[in-house]
Structures are given as C-alpha cells and as structure tokens.
Amino acid sequence: MKEIVAIIRRDKLSETRMALEDAGLGEMTVHTVNGRGRQGGTLMTEIDPEVPAEFDAVSRITRYPTPAAYALSHSLTRPVFWIPKRMIQVVVPDDKASLVIRAIMSVNRSGRFGDGRIFVCPIEETVRIRTGERGEGSC
C-alpha cells in the first residue's frame, strides 16, 4: 500500500476532491497546514487577500533574495512567510497510486509557484477499526 501526501492550494481542495471521486477514490484525510517552498514565502497579492500577513514571524529568508524579503525591505506590499495550504493524505493499494497522482496533478497545476508537492510513502499495514479487517481491503 502507498500513502500519497499532497500539499496543495487551499482553493483547489474541492476540485481535487471531485477529481479523486471521478477516479473512484473518495476517501482522504485533510489537514490545515502552513508551509513555504524554496521561494521562502510570497506576496499578499498572490494569495487570498483575506489572509492576514504574519509580521511577527521573523523567519524571513536572508540568504538569497525572494519576493517576500524584497517586499519587506522596500515596504512594497505585505509579505507572507507562511502560506496557508491544505495537506491531503490518501492511502491506496499500490496499483492505484499513479491514478491518484495523475488526478491530483491534473487539477492542481496552474504553472505558477506554489502549486505544491506530492510525496509517495510506503505503508506497511492498515486496519479498518470497525471490522478489524487488515491489509489491502481495508484501505
């Protein structure tokens, strides 16, 4: 079995859910997380304007120039160092992993930075709590 962990944009969650349903896989776990990638954050204009900027978060990138660091030093627009994201976890049998990856990629790709990542991790055992069933049938 494989666990697929995808970190995606917040506004793409329902589309991702629908894409997975179309692929015949409805089950998933959703986490609300904050994150950043190699760009070290972004600008307010890039994401939902209702999200407050974290001015007290001093974890700014200083080693190389980024949009967030540039905006901060030039007081241009509000930088956001931690971008609100959704993390989804799907556990599927081995043969369905590529199906899930393709479904997630097809709806989440916009071509701009911040589309997210997909990680595929091995899962040794799953147990369905209701029935006590183990193995592939329970995931």
Added chain:
Amino acid sequence: MKMVRAIVRPEKENDVVLALEAKGFPALTKANVFGRGRQKGLSVGAVHYDELPKVMLLIVVPDQDVETVLQVIQDTARIGYEGDGRIFVSPVLESYTIRTGEKTV
C-alpha cells in the same frame, strides 16, 4: 528520500526554522498539533493537562541530508526537559512538483 517529521515546542519553532534555513533547507510545512508523551501530559498543581500544544514540522530531504537536519533540529529544539519533542524519519518513494509535473528524486 526521507520525510522528517519533528514535533517540537511551539516556542522553539522559530529557532528551528531559522536554523534549518541557515543550513539551506528553507522549504517546510508546519502544522499545529496536540499530543502527549510518556509522561501522559503535564500536571501543574491540581490542574492536569492531558494534551499539550506542539508544532509539527514536516520536511522532505534527500537521504544524505537527513543527518544534518536531525542534528540541526536536535541542537535548536532541545532545552533538556521532558516535552522537547520527537523526530520521526520515514521513507519517501517518490516526490513530484505539481507545477512542472516532474519527478524530483
């Protein structure tokens, strides 16, 4: 590739992030979680706290960088008392960048 999940004290989160960034690992995901360890929470006088707030940092790094990341997190998150947290390392088989669709190994 390895996924490093570190559960650290919320007040140490910023130190850990800055230290990781200085070592060249700017990308990570964090989540606010609640949990308890072997001590089953914390008792302050008559009040017992079952679960304590922690921050979970999730970083995926190449195999050769795992030791560096572990050392950095340990050095910055440790204050020497119970509740400093845990680090879990688990294997990652594949990693994809959604923007480009390519596999990053």
